[in-house]
Amino acid sequence: MLRVLFLGDVVGRPGRRAVASFLRGLKERPDFVIANGENASGGKGIDPETAEELQDAGVDVITTGNHVWQKREIAPYLAETERVLRPVNMAPGVPGVGATVRPTRRGGIPVGVLNVIGRVFMPPVDCPFRAADAAIETLRQRARVIIVDMHGEATSEKMAMGRYLDGRVSAVVGSHTHVQTADEGLLAGGTAYLTDAGMCGPEDSILGVRTDRVIERFLTQLPTRFDVAAGPVLIQGASMDIDEASGRAVGITRIRERVSP
Ligand SMILES: [Fe+2]
Ligand SMILES: [Fe+2]
Numbered sequence: 001m002l003r004v005l006f007l008g009d010v011v012g013r014p015g016r017r018a019v020a021s022f023l024r025g026l027k028e029r030p031d032f033v034i035a036n037g038e039n040a041s042g043g044k045g046i047d048p049e050t051a052e053e054l055q056d057a058g059v060d061v062i063t064t065g066n067h068v069w070q071k072r073e074i075a076p077y078l079a080e081t082e083r084v085l086r087p088v089n090m091a092p093g094v095p096g097v098g099a100t101v102r103p104t105r106r107g108g109i110p111v112g113v114l115n116v117i118g119r120v121f122m123p124p125v126d127c128p129f130r131a132a133d134a135a136i137e138t139l140r141q142r143a144r145v146i147i148v149d150m151h152g153e154a155t156s157e158k159m160a161m162g163r164y165l166d167g168r169v170s171a172v173v174g175s176h177t178h179v180q181t182a183d184e185g186l187l188a189g190g191t192a193y194l195t196d197a198g199m200c201g202p203e204d205s206i207l208g209v210r211t212d213r214v215i216e217r218f219l220t221q222l223p224t225r226f227d228v229a230a231g232p233v234l235i236q237g238a239s240m241d242i243d244e245a246s247g248r249a250v251g252i253t254r255i256r257e258r259v260s261p
Contacts (some may be wrong), residue, residue: 002109002244003028003181004147005060005193005255006034006173007179011201011208012043012228016050018259019200022235028086029058030239032098032106032111036064036175037084043208043228045070048077051084060102062083065176066123071165077216087117087151089131090124099135101142101170111246112143114169116161118152118176128157129164136168144247147240148172155181155195164194170242173197178207181255184254192249198236203258205229232260 010019019035037059043052044067048094051074054062062084068074076082078096088098099114112180114135115237116128132148139146146169153176162172167189174181180198187193201208206215209226241251 001249002032002104002111002145003030003033004032004111004171004240005030005031005237006147006149006171006197006240007200007203007235009036009038009175009178009199009201010040010054011178011199012039012041014090014202014228014230014233014261016040016053016057016261018233018235019054020057022257022259023058027098030260031106031109034061034063034149035059036151036197037202037212038064038067039208041071044103044116045074045225047071047073051077055083059159061100061113063175064116072081076165078213079243085113085115087115087125088135089116089126089128091121091126093212099139099171101139109145110143110145114139114146114148116148116150118150118154118157120152120154120157122153128161132161136165145170145242145244146247148175151252152175155178158195162187162191162249166191168203170247171252172242173238176201181254182254184189184238184250184252190248191238192238193254194238194252195255197233197238198256200235200237201233202229202231203234230261235259
């Protein structure tokens with residue numbers, strides 16, 4: 001049995017530090033750790049140093065989303081690594097890959113990771129469903145265990161992806177909204193599903209950002225600086241147990257833990 005941990009959008013330095021201490025503090029090390037890192041550098045984007053920091057903390061594969069290009073230095077880095085993904089259904093030819101296979105630390109069992117992004121209330125991209133079909137066909141030649149990060153705004157689109165891929169992948173977990181949903185479970189075909197993992201970011205905030213800045217923007221509609229908030233961090237995500245022989249999930253547990261700085 002493989003235990004795979006999926007952590008929601010890591011927000012800024014507080015999020016990174018909390019993820020590191022959370023992983024250090026686990027009694028039982030998971031076999032594989034995936035974290036969405038699109039907000040890991042200063043709350044928007046991810047740079048190479050931040051990506052390395054998360055990997056050193058024990059994250060095997062970092063997924064991203066619409067904020068992936070915010071820190072421009074990430075583009076050449078993505079072109080050279082498969083441990084940081086950008087959504088697979090972006091324009092053809094952009095740097096990086098949207099899917100990869102990495103071995104677990106113990107036992108070297110191959111785990112496929114696929115990063116897709118939705119297009120409802122999101123910047124235009126290629127069809128995530130057709131892109132997932134193609135990517136999974138390729139991944140399946142190398143891995144039975146496949147975990148999908150469905151980065152999207154609309155719950156309907158994320159649920160549609162979960163049900164569309166049910167039975168073909170081990171898990172579909174959503175990211176992007178920073179608000180965790182409570183609908184974790186196993187779908188009929190054996191795929192673990194959670195509409196949104198939530199975030200790994202400051203709890204006393206609005207989606208990880210300082211509350212005063214966000215409220216000011218809503219009240220004035222003027223651009224305000226979105227600084228990452230401070231204080232205790234919520235670690236949010238899901239832990240999944242997967243039968244490596246069949247690729248089917250046997251359980252999914254939601255994670256919501258407070259880590260004090
Ligand atoms: Fe995010
Ligand atoms: Fe996002």
